[in-house]
Amino acid sequence: MTGIWALAALWLGLAPIASLLSIWLRVSTALSEIIVGTIAQLVIGAALGSVVLGTEETWIKVLSGTGAIVLTFLAGAELDPQVFKRKWKEATAVGFVGFFFPFFGCAAAAYFLLGWNPIASWLGGVALSTTSVAVVYAVMLESGLNKTEYGKTVLAACFINDLGTVLALGFIFAPFTLKTLIFAAVAVMVFAILPWLTPRFFKLYGNRPSELETKFLLLCLFGLGAPAAWADSEAVLPAYIIGMVLAGTVGRDHMLIRRLRTLTFGFLTPFYFIRAGSFVSIPALIAAPFAFVLLLLVKMFTKVRGSLSSDQGAQDAPARGDVHHAVDVDWVDLRNHLLVVRFIAPHHRPGAVFNPCCRRDR
Numbered sequence: 001m002t003g004i005w006a007l008a009a010l011w012l013g014l015a016p017i018a019s020l021l022s023i024w025l026r027v028s029t030a031l032s033e034i035i036v037g038t039i040a041q042l043v044i045g046a047a048l049g050s051v052v053l054g055t056e057e058t059w060i061k062v063l064s065g066t067g068a069i070v071l072t073f074l075a076g077a078e079l080d081p082q083v084f085k086r087k088w089k090e091a092t093a094v095g096f097v098g099f100f101f102p103f104f105g106c107a108a109a110a111y112f113l114l115g116w117n118p119i120a121s122w123l124g125g126v127a128l129s130t131t132s133v134a135v136v137y138a139v140m141l142e143s144g145l146n147k148t149e150y151g152k153t154v155l156a157a158c159f160i161n162d163l164g165t166v167l168a169l170g171f172i173f174a175p176f177t178l179k180t181l182i183f184a185a186v187a188v189m190v191f192a193i194l195p196w197l198t199p200r201f202f203k204l205y206g207n208r209p210s211e212l213e214t215k216f217l218l219l220c221l222f223g224l225g226a227p228a229a230w231a232d233s234e235a236v237l238p239a240y241i242i243g244m245v246l247a248g249t250v251g252r253d254h255m256l257i258r259r260l261r262t263l264t265f266g267f268l269t270p271f272y273f274i275r276a277g278s279f280v281s282i283p284a285l286i287a288a289p290f291a292f293v294l295l296l297l298v299k300m301f302t303k304v305r306g307s308l309s310s311d312q313g314a315q316d317a318p319a320r321g322d323v324h325h326a327v328d329v330d331w332v333d334l335r336n337h338l339l340v341v342r343f344i345a346p347h348h349r350p351g352a353v354f355n356p357c358c359r360r361d362r
Contacts, residue, residue, distance in 0.1 A: 007054045014040055015270035029265075030138040030273050037277025055278045064275045065235065067268030068134050069221050072236040074260060075137035075155050076243020077251040078146050084244075087153040094153075094307055095160020101306030102299045103129035103168065109298045114291055122172050128299045130165040133158045133240055138269070141261075159240050166237055183231035187224055187238050191245050194220065199249045213256055214263070217246075 014036050022032035044052050054060055084091070107125030110116040116124065136158050137146065145151035170176050198216070205212050220242055225235030243250070250256060285292050 004059070007057065007060075010053070011060070011271060011274065014274055018270065018274070028135075028139045028142060030135050030269070033270055033273035034277035034280075037274035038280040038282065039277075040274070041278035041280075042282050053278055055275050060271060060275060063268060063271040065225075065272075067264060067270075067272035069225060069235050069239045070218075070260065070264045071134040071137060071269055071272070072239040073217070073221055073243040074257065074264065075133045076159070076240040077247050077257065078137070079152050079156055079244050079247050080149075080251070081248050083149050083152045084156055087149070087156070091153050091156035092160055094157035096164065097306040098131055098157060098161045098303055099129050099164035099168075101302040103164075105298050105302035106295055109294060113294060124295070126165055126168045126172065128295060129161070129168070131158045131161040131303075133162055134236070134269075134272070138265075159244075162240075163237070166234060170233075177231075179231040180233070183227045183233060186227055187241070190220070190224060190238075191241055194242065195245050195249065198246055202249070202253075211259070213250075213253075214260065217242075217250070217260075 015033070018033040018036040019029055021027075021036065022029040025032070041053055041055070103125045105125075106128040107121045110124040111118065111121035133155065137155060140146040140151050140155070146155070170180070201216060202213055221235075221239050224238035224242065228235045228238055
């Protein structure tokens with residue numbers, strides 16, 4: 001156990017360093033934790049070995065995954081059902097545009113400008129088209145946009161965007177199977193039951209020192225996360241939908257949300273973001289600066305331009321200040337994913353062999 005406690009102390013020592021950097025530099029805590037993870041892996045890996053940080057330890061993976069799941073659930077719980085009924089068209093439009101523009105733009109850039117083979121180009125397009133609900137929610141929480149109607153609409157659009165990413169991965173790389181249908185059927189039944197069951201359960205057994213509400217919600221999240229992983233999907237996908245269907249119950253219990261945020265941001269998300277940053281390969285960035293800069297510019301242009309174009313058609317456009325915040329949020333999210341997803345994707349499946357720099361056959 002000595003090694004486990006020492007490793008835990010190391011990770012929880014990196015977390016306050018990242019928080020202090022976010023305060024001093026006035027950037028998102030999520031971004032600072034990713035950068036700290038990258039630097040820690042580079043420095044500690046060079047000095048003591050790449051395995052010292054322990055990113056592949058099972059318990060670190062569990063805490064990291066739990067952080068992503070609970071953070072995504074909280075993002076879904078922020079969505080006011082009345083706001084979504086009024087703004088579902090805008091959220092859907094922004095979400096689809098935010099997926100398709102970078103997807104096709106980055107895939108085309110990888111194929112025609114970088115000379116990647118078709119499979120690598122499509123995978124690059126999928127990886128660079130995503131917009132993390134967890135990252136955007138963390139940024140919006142710090143800026144206060146999560147309380148606004150505009151912020152709730154953007155979070156819904158992020159979910160639509162991520163849904164497009166999951167579907168694209170399924171259609172292109174991992175065709176849907178019977179497992180997918182079973183998972184979908186189970187998920188639909190759970191989504192239908194939870195809005196009826198949860199308020200009654202909380203009314204009977206809630207508001208006790210045992211924190212039964214938190215245990216019940218974690219049971220639901222893990223209970224659907226397991227079949228999601230079994231069906232080769234992502235556990236964060238049902239987590240957001242659970243948050244959405246419980247927004248009218250859990251989302252209005254401000255004390256419960258506050259306790260969940262304390263657990264998530266104080267303990268879980270540092271493992272998630274620092275571990276994500278540890279997968280960034282600085283030598284790989286230095287070895288291929290042109291590819292990095294090109295994909296950064298293509299994703300930034302297609303994502304931001306597409307989102308702004310869809311926003312111009314909205315009947316109730318946000319104020320100029322909100323547009324400025326939207327671009328700030330998008331910048332943080334895009335930079336995070338260029339540093340994270342771009343280098344995680346080749347190693348997503350254990351034993352997978354993938355070289356994104358292989359040129360296609362002429």
